[in-house]
Structure formats: structure tokens, C-alpha cells
Amino acid sequence: MSAAEAAALIPAGANVGMSGFTGSGHPKLVPQALATRIEAEHAAGRPFQVNVWTGASTAPELDGALARVGGMRQRLPFQSDPVCRDRINAGEVDYLDIHLSHVAQQAWFGFLGPLHVAVIEVLGILPDGRLIPSAAVGNNKTWLDIADKVILEVNSLPPAEMEGMHDIYYGTAIPPRRLPINLTQPIERIGEPYLRVDPAKVIAVVPTHHGDRDTAFAQPDAVSNQIAAHIIDFLAHEVKVGRLPRNMLPLQSGVGNVANAVLAGLLDGPFDDLLGFTEVLQDGMLELIKRGKMAAASATAISLSRPALQEFTDNIAFYRERIVLRPQEISNHPELVRRLGVIAMNAMIEADIYGNINSTHLMGSGMMNGIGGSGDFARNGYLSFFVTPSVAKGGAVSCIVPMVSHVDHTEHDTQIIVTEQGLADLRGLSPRQRAQVIIDKCAHPDWRPLLQDYFDRARSQGAQHTPHLLGEALSWHQRCLETGSMRA
Structure with a gap:
């Protein structure tokens, strides 16, 4: 379906887990369509905000778009968007600044409340329903596991040859059932190349063909x-x-x-x-x-x-x-x-x-x-x-x-x-x-x-x-x- 149709499935007040980590792998179209919907709701005098959880910072198409229309009530765990930052410092957005390693476990523990909708960018969907991750994994595994409903943005622009670059570990558990993670070298593989999702939770698939945020690095001074x-x-x-x-x-x-x-x-x-x-x-x-x-x-x-x-x-x-x-x-x-x-x-x-x-x-x-x-x-x-x-x-x-x-x-x-x-x-x-x-x-x-x-x-x-x-x-x-x- 279209991004606008998918955005219409996200209710006001929802906790929404978005993909994205430091300007890569974020959903490109659904957040902008959601911002357009929120702006129309506000113009009609109806309150509408969501709480946004991600892996880390995203891009103007997500943080900037939602912050600009006053669509964010809460944001976690990290951001770098100037519009979002201004809203946080104005007291208009409640910002939870969390150690990045703690986010998934706090979500699993229930400390953050239920995750109503996950909006995740992937590079493809296999015939058996497994998902090819994109340029950022972040908290996507956890969002897909714990969300009530899932919207997928399938981005055809990044190189398809990235398939197989990922190592998704499914061995984490909540205490007291937690076991040691069997990683002894930085590039050992201990998981699998794909993300899993319950197909019954997927309420929308939105095709996209958009690049990640360009990260401009100045020459060292x-x-x-x-x-x-x-x-x-x-x-x-x-x-x-x-x-x-x-x-x-x-x-x-x-x-x-x-x-x-x-x-x-x-x-x-x-x-x-x-x-x-x-x-x-x-x-x-x-x-x-x-x-x-x-x-x-x-x-x-x-x-x-x-x-x-x-x-x-x-x-x-x-x-x-x-x-x-x-x-x-x-x-x-x-x-x-x-x-x-x-x-x-x-x-x-x-x-x-x-x-x-x-x-x-x-x-x-x-x-x-x-x-x-x-x-x-x-x-x-x-x-x-x-x-x-x-x-x-x-x-x-x-x-x-x-x-x-x-x-x-x-x-x-x-x-x-x-x-x-x-x-x-x-x-x-x-x-x-x-x-x-x-x-x-x-x-x-x-x-x-x-x-x-x-x-x-x-x-x-x-x-x-x-x-x-x-x-x-x-x-x-x-x-x-x-x-x-x-x-x-």
C-alpha cells in the first residue's frame, strides 16, 4: 500500500518503534506521511502525537518531519536533528536519553510500556517471510519481536548484495534465563543473516526507493x-x-x-x-x-x-x-x-x-x-x-x-x-x-x-x-x- 495508507493505521498516542541508526536504515516515507496526517489533524483541532523509539539518530524525513508538526510527545534514545532538539529544549518533547545498549532490554522488561507499532526499513522479504536487513540493524530485531503491529518499508535502492552482511543474534533472554553470549572475536558470526517477523503482525508493506541521509564529513583540520x-x-x-x-x-x-x-x-x-x-x-x-x-x-x-x-x-x-x-x-x-x-x-x-x-x-x-x-x-x-x-x-x-x-x-x-x-x-x-x-x-x-x-x-x-x-x-x-x- 502507499505510505499515506500505512500511516493511517498508526493511532494517536501510540508508541512507535522506528528503524534507523545514525542517519541510515530509517523509514523514508511513512514518517513523512504520518507528519502530513498529524498536521491535518491539528488543523482540524484534533490532538495527535506519538512516542518515537529508534536505534539512535535518524534523519529530517523522520525526526525533523514529526518534530516540525508537533507530532512527537516522547523521543528515545538518541537524536541529532536540530528541529527535534529545539522542541526538546523548549519542553515540548519528553526526551529519554538512554545508553544504547540498555534500550532493547528495557523494552523487553516492559519498562517503556507496550510497543504498539513498528515501522522498519528492510531491503527485501524472502518467500518464507524472513527479512533482509538494511544498512542499520539497531533495535529492529526487538521492535519486530515485541510490536503489536508491523509496517515494513522495502527499500530497493541500497545494493541488494548487502544480503548476507548481517548477523542477527536471537539468543538473548530476560533474567534469570539469560545466558552468556558466545562471541570471542569481533567478526565472529553467532546468529543468522535475516530478521524474523510473525507475518500475522504485518499490516502494511510500503515500497520505497530512497537513499539514506548523506553524512558530510569535513576534512580533518x-x-x-x-x-x-x-x-x-x-x-x-x-x-x-x-x-x-x-x-x-x-x-x-x-x-x-x-x-x-x-x-x-x-x-x-x-x-x-x-x-x-x-x-x-x-x-x-x-x-x-x-x-x-x-x-x-x-x-x-x-x-x-x-x-x-x-x-x-x-x-x-x-x-x-x-x-x-x-x-x-x-x-x-x-x-x-x-x-x-x-x-x-x-x-x-x-x-x-x-x-x-x-x-x-x-x-x-x-x-x-x-x-x-x-x-x-x-x-x-x-x-x-x-x-x-x-x-x-x-x-x-x-x-x-x-x-x-x-x-x-x-x-x-x-x-x-x-x-x-x-x-x-x-x-x-x-x-x-x-x-x-x-x-x-x-x-x-x-x-x-x-x-x-x-x-x-x-x-x-x-x-x-x-x-x-x-x-x-x-x-x-x-x-x-x-x-x-x-x-x-
């Missing part, structure tokens, strides 16, 4: 290249002293230009036969595979720029042998991250002098995107890097502050902080030791004396374990809200 160089030098040292094997351990890289710069830096680094165990495979990791520096990679989604997508499509047989796509409850599973010894690299908004990390909020209150999978990897990785430029807004804002305005990752989960100024290895350090290393290594020279002054005056108050001046700790943020700059 000087700051990103400096951050990458610090990380690569550190990893080389860890190999030299015997704490890492020569081919390192599996790599996880968060989304964004800095992360891609680090991966680009590995192209000329001293490491070979690398492996990836990550959430999203982006341009940098694809290039590592293409150039033979990375042997293979596991992810839950592929999100590429247009040139990289063309490279992937033109050489799909090559990449199908080297890339495996899994549900995010596997790609982000904390126990697997710890078992495999993943090296995690994730971006942050700011860090404080003791190593607490804010990766989600601007000035303490404004949601940016969400925690995503960074917590899954940071707490459980063998090594965990948090990266950021040392300043923002042309130097008016320091990204190293006395106290973060919002905490996503506590000092207990932070091993290594990197800016273009340097790298702070916090392993084995007490709070006071951490503070001095962060100030010396990561703060911008324009802000370093102010941070040192704050730390010195806080210490002079007495023998506190974690010295702070509570009357000043957030004064930099308050000043920025009032004047646009953290400077006095």
Missing part, C-alpha cells in the same frame, strides 16, 4: 590532526611497553569529524591487521579496510558520506567479506566490550579538572544530542579516550572547566582526556593528581592560569579529597550565559 597525533603516539607507546599487542585491540570510534581524523591518522600509523568493534562504521573505518590497515569490522550501522557510499556500493563484494552488522544490543553490549578489550574513542563537550565528562548538555541545561553509546564503551573499554578541542566559540569558552555543568561520565569512568594541547593519562591517579595533569596537558594556554588559580585556591582551604570552591565552581558557565564568554 589542524586541531583534529593534533588530537589524532596525540592518540597515535600514546597507542604506539602502549605497544612498546607491552600493554597492547602490535595490532592493538578492537577499535570503537564515536561519530564525528574528530573521530574520523583519528581513524585517518591510523592510515599512516605503525599498526596493521586492525579490527573494529563499534556502533557506526564511518568513512575513516571504511578507508582503513579499503587500504588493508583494518582486517574487518563489526558494527550495527553504516553511515557514510556520498563518495564513501559510492566506494562501498562499487565494491560491495569486497566489503561484505569484511564487515558484519549486528543488533545494537550486541554491538554495544558492555560485557562484550570488556571481554574483547575494546579501545574506545568518543567526543565530549567539556571535561572538568577531575575528569568528569559532559557529553550531552550545553551550559548544563540545553540538550545537544544524547549520550548514545559512549557510556557503554567508556566504562567497559580496555582503554577509553574522551576527545575535544580545548576551546570553543573562538576561544570564548574553555572546554576544560573547574566543574562540568552536567555529568554523563564520572571521573571513575574516565581514563584518558585528549585535546589538541596534549593527552592526560589519568590511570592510577588520585583526584589532585588528575587535576594537575589535566590542567598541564589539556587546557588551552589562555585558560590554564585561571584553572591553576582555581585549583590552588581550592587546595588552600584544607585537606579535601577533591578540592572545590562551590561558590565559584560553575561561575564560568553562569558568566557565559550572561555575556557569551566564560572570561571575567
Whole structure:
């Protein structure tokens, strides 16, 4: 049927599980048709909103379309759309910012309520009813399993040769029946290539021929290249002293230009036969595979720029042998991250002098995107890097502050902080030791004396374990809200 006919089957107030993870694999037409329907309902004076669950961020055709017409009441677990973000920060959308590894299990536990409808993009339907997954697996397996009703968008545009690239694990269970997941190498296959669905639940099949969101990655700038160089030098040292094997351990890289710069830096680094165990495979990791520096990679989604997508499509047989796509409850599973010894690299908004990390909020209150999978990897990785430029807004804002305005990752989960100024290895350090290393290594020279002054005056108050001046700790943020700059 048409997208409009399918959208008409979604009731007001429904919990709707959509496919999609970081701009790929999301339904393209049904969400837009639903937005058109909601807009007409509102024009007629009838309230109509739905609660939207996904794997991670989607695209303007989904988050943007529904947010623009006031069609979302609740959103989880991650988003990056500017319209959706504005609605969240205006208090018009209730946003549940959840660790990505926790979403499927919370849905299974019943913590989120019933899932009334799932809208899932697939590449095809086999004669026996099994489904060929698309460029993102995300939470699709769980949505198909627990939804009361299912709408399928069958997208004929992505290369059909992606069939067989997926590994869908059906061995998860609710405690106390949960068993260990038998994955010991990043690219082992422990499941099957297809998604399952009860045909009796499928209420609509909508044909589409539309591409995923183009992910534009800027070329690494000087700051990103400096951050990458610090990380690569550190990893080389860890190999030299015997704490890492020569081919390192599996790599996880968060989304964004800095992360891609680090991966680009590995192209000329001293490491070979690398492996990836990550959430999203982006341009940098694809290039590592293409150039033979990375042997293979596991992810839950592929999100590429247009040139990289063309490279992937033109050489799909090559990449199908080297890339495996899994549900995010596997790609982000904390126990697997710890078992495999993943090296995690994730971006942050700011860090404080003791190593607490804010990766989600601007000035303490404004949601940016969400925690995503960074917590899954940071707490459980063998090594965990948090990266950021040392300043923002042309130097008016320091990204190293006395106290973060919002905490996503506590000092207990932070091993290594990197800016273009340097790298702070916090392993084995007490709070006071951490503070001095962060100030010396990561703060911008324009802000370093102010941070040192704050730390010195806080210490002079007495023998506190974690010295702070509570009357000043957030004064930099308050000043920025009032004047646009953290400077006095």
C-alpha cells in the first residue's frame, strides 16, 4: 500500500518503534506521511502525537518531519536533528536519553510500556517471510519481536548484495534465563543473516526507493590532526611497553569529524591487521579496510558520506567479506566490550579538572544530542579516550572547566582526556593528581592560569579529597550565559 495508507493505521498516542541508526536504515516515507496526517489533524483541532523509539539518530524525513508538526510527545534514545532538539529544549518533547545498549532490554522488561507499532526499513522479504536487513540493524530485531503491529518499508535502492552482511543474534533472554553470549572475536558470526517477523503482525508493506541521509564529513583540520597525533603516539607507546599487542585491540570510534581524523591518522600509523568493534562504521573505518590497515569490522550501522557510499556500493563484494552488522544490543553490549578489550574513542563537550565528562548538555541545561553509546564503551573499554578541542566559540569558552555543568561520565569512568594541547593519562591517579595533569596537558594556554588559580585556591582551604570552591565552581558557565564568554 502507499505510505499515506500505512500511516493511517498508526493511532494517536501510540508508541512507535522506528528503524534507523545514525542517519541510515530509517523509514523514508511513512514518517513523512504520518507528519502530513498529524498536521491535518491539528488543523482540524484534533490532538495527535506519538512516542518515537529508534536505534539512535535518524534523519529530517523522520525526526525533523514529526518534530516540525508537533507530532512527537516522547523521543528515545538518541537524536541529532536540530528541529527535534529545539522542541526538546523548549519542553515540548519528553526526551529519554538512554545508553544504547540498555534500550532493547528495557523494552523487553516492559519498562517503556507496550510497543504498539513498528515501522522498519528492510531491503527485501524472502518467500518464507524472513527479512533482509538494511544498512542499520539497531533495535529492529526487538521492535519486530515485541510490536503489536508491523509496517515494513522495502527499500530497493541500497545494493541488494548487502544480503548476507548481517548477523542477527536471537539468543538473548530476560533474567534469570539469560545466558552468556558466545562471541570471542569481533567478526565472529553467532546468529543468522535475516530478521524474523510473525507475518500475522504485518499490516502494511510500503515500497520505497530512497537513499539514506548523506553524512558530510569535513576534512580533518589542524586541531583534529593534533588530537589524532596525540592518540597515535600514546597507542604506539602502549605497544612498546607491552600493554597492547602490535595490532592493538578492537577499535570503537564515536561519530564525528574528530573521530574520523583519528581513524585517518591510523592510515599512516605503525599498526596493521586492525579490527573494529563499534556502533557506526564511518568513512575513516571504511578507508582503513579499503587500504588493508583494518582486517574487518563489526558494527550495527553504516553511515557514510556520498563518495564513501559510492566506494562501498562499487565494491560491495569486497566489503561484505569484511564487515558484519549486528543488533545494537550486541554491538554495544558492555560485557562484550570488556571481554574483547575494546579501545574506545568518543567526543565530549567539556571535561572538568577531575575528569568528569559532559557529553550531552550545553551550559548544563540545553540538550545537544544524547549520550548514545559512549557510556557503554567508556566504562567497559580496555582503554577509553574522551576527545575535544580545548576551546570553543573562538576561544570564548574553555572546554576544560573547574566543574562540568552536567555529568554523563564520572571521573571513575574516565581514563584518558585528549585535546589538541596534549593527552592526560589519568590511570592510577588520585583526584589532585588528575587535576594537575589535566590542567598541564589539556587546557588551552589562555585558560590554564585561571584553572591553576582555581585549583590552588581550592587546595588552600584544607585537606579535601577533591578540592572545590562551590561558590565559584560553575561561575564560568553562569558568566557565559550572561555575556557569551566564560572570561571575567
